Amino acid sequence: MTVFNYDSTFEGLLTAIFDAYSRRQFPDVLLPSPDCVSPSHPAHNAFGSVSSPSLPLFSDEIHNVLTDSAKSGRVWRALLKKLPKEVCNMLFYGWLSEESGVDMMLFRYIRRVFDEPATTSSVATDFSDPDILRVKQLALKVSHECEHIRQFTRFQKGGDAPGNDTTTGPADSYGAGATYFAPVSPRYNALPLAIGYFRDRFRDQRWLIYDIKRRYGFYYDLKEVTEVTMEDDAHLVAGKLDEAMMAADEKLFQDLWRTYFHSMAIAERINPKLQRQHMPKRFWALLTELQ
């Protein structure tokens, strides 16, 4: 049995594919391994911290994949040549599902893409292949979760007064320039996919969106978005800004929003099942209107 150890990042997976083709040897098992985490690629990966692997009983050949962005880039560009862009994105979406075994599934998928002669119909629609079907389904789930992040993320305005910084946005627009904080706790690791939306929409306010389950987030400083992990994130993980950190009018607007939300329901049409179907209970804890 051939085993490839890799750092359980998407780049690592692409490098593993490169290695497999250059060694002409294909793994039966992909294992996350701490040996492969290089210092230049800090350990933020799909499986949290890399634990020491347990090798299969009969492993005769073990190869350590060293993640190399040149190699993974080549594989990605080759994929883009072979597949439509949406399908390549779908592979990445599938990766973000963090499902166990998704790495091997993607490995077999990509291998099929490279091995199959260019035919008229794309590999991506052959749903009789269980890998292709499953990756597509996972990608769909991840993209739904991404839409849920866009829908149900709620910002709270932080207390730093706007106007004490010359780089703030236009001061004549209400609430511009302040810092807003939002906790999210998505089922799949879909936050990176939703950042483009927040970046595009909330341009003249600083914001921090923090994934309290995976303990990392994104911060926008009016110029660019950076990925952040915090040493001491206990106050963020609670999901609610401390009153001392809240802007003076934050409470009022939360009350206004709650009032609005509850007055919008039409008593004659109450239908809690429909409400939960569209807005599953798992999001309710972080929704301002339902607190």
Add this chain to the structure above:
Amino acid sequence: MKESVISKLKVLAESAKYDVSCASSGTTRRGKDGHIGSATGWGICHSFTADGRCVSLLKIMLTNHCIYDCAYCINRRSNDVPRATFTPDELVELTLEFYRRNYIEGLFLSSGVIRDPDYTMERMVKVVRELRTTHRYNGYIHMKSIPGASEGLVREAGLYADRLSVNIEIPREENLKMLAPDKDHASVYQPMRYIHQGFLESTEDRKKFRKAPKWAPAGQSTQMIVGATPETDNEILRLSTKLYNVQGMKRVYFSAFVPVNSYDRRLPMLGSPPLVRENRLYQADWLMRFYGFGAGEIVDDAYPNLDLEIDPKLAWALRHPEKFPVDLNRADYEMILRVPGIGVKSAQLIVAARRHSRITGATLKKIGVVLKKAQYFITCGEISEGIAPKNGIIGDLHPDLVRKVLTQKRPTSRRAQSPDQTTLIFPD
């Protein structure tokens, strides 16, 4: 912003909530530096109230004072309800602060009519102008156009708003006049024409000049109240076809009549709003917009009302057994779309998958096509043994029998099934 705004917001939200239009779709607009907001083409629902309806836009009235006395409306002049009015600045601040917290996708501004239509419209235009120009707001705006407002004001509104709408409310004019003596169809169709005209002109201009300003890029919509007056579904669907074709509507909404003024003798006494009928009308509306059905295929003089027990597509299929079974390996996409229980997504999957290999019952199950209804209307190779072991297809079954099976109430649990009752024809 003062605490007193809370009570105003409550009053004006309660007044606005009976308008069913909610879409924030139709415009794609990237964010701009120094501006706040963007618009996604598909629209985003940010929350769902206890009645299961979405909160996408901040649906609010500028004021709920009104000079009209429409029988179906909660804000009619003769009603004794709390009244309130926002100042334009309060509404602007509320919109922006909500928007910045990702509570809402934009503003849906409506208003009761004060003094006269133009005076009201002017105040509404002032709010959206402030938002767009002074506050550099780049998000979605849906604005109601007041029936009877002048063309100049509608034109200005369209410069700032993404979508404009005028509600037709009651399909037949004599019924509208009976319930709303101050309104007639002319005052509703006139602003619709202005909007359609403005939209067409701007589309034309943008063909010539790439930078010509967009005018109400998400088009217009309207709503009809269902169940307040005796119109049939046939009339409603024919009118909505006309509205789509002639007035260029993007959406026609149906609002199940909620008896808010139950004392008014002109209105029917209803136990609860006709929610099922509303749902069937939306299903019919979808069939017309996305499935290539014509209004005449869904309802006609022989069947003037939609069947409340089964959906309109199934009803159509049962009336046309000669079109079935559909062979999934050969039929056109359009015909697959007409199979009850197969939607746009499933039809596309089927068409994509059959290029690789023959479709069998197992493939259908695997790609997630729901066969509960479809099984009676399709055939594909082994289907009669793989999927519907004893049920067969409509070729063998009488439509009435299919109908009976599909409308049968399933017992909720095994225990609810009486042990003495043998099921003869259709075991699971």
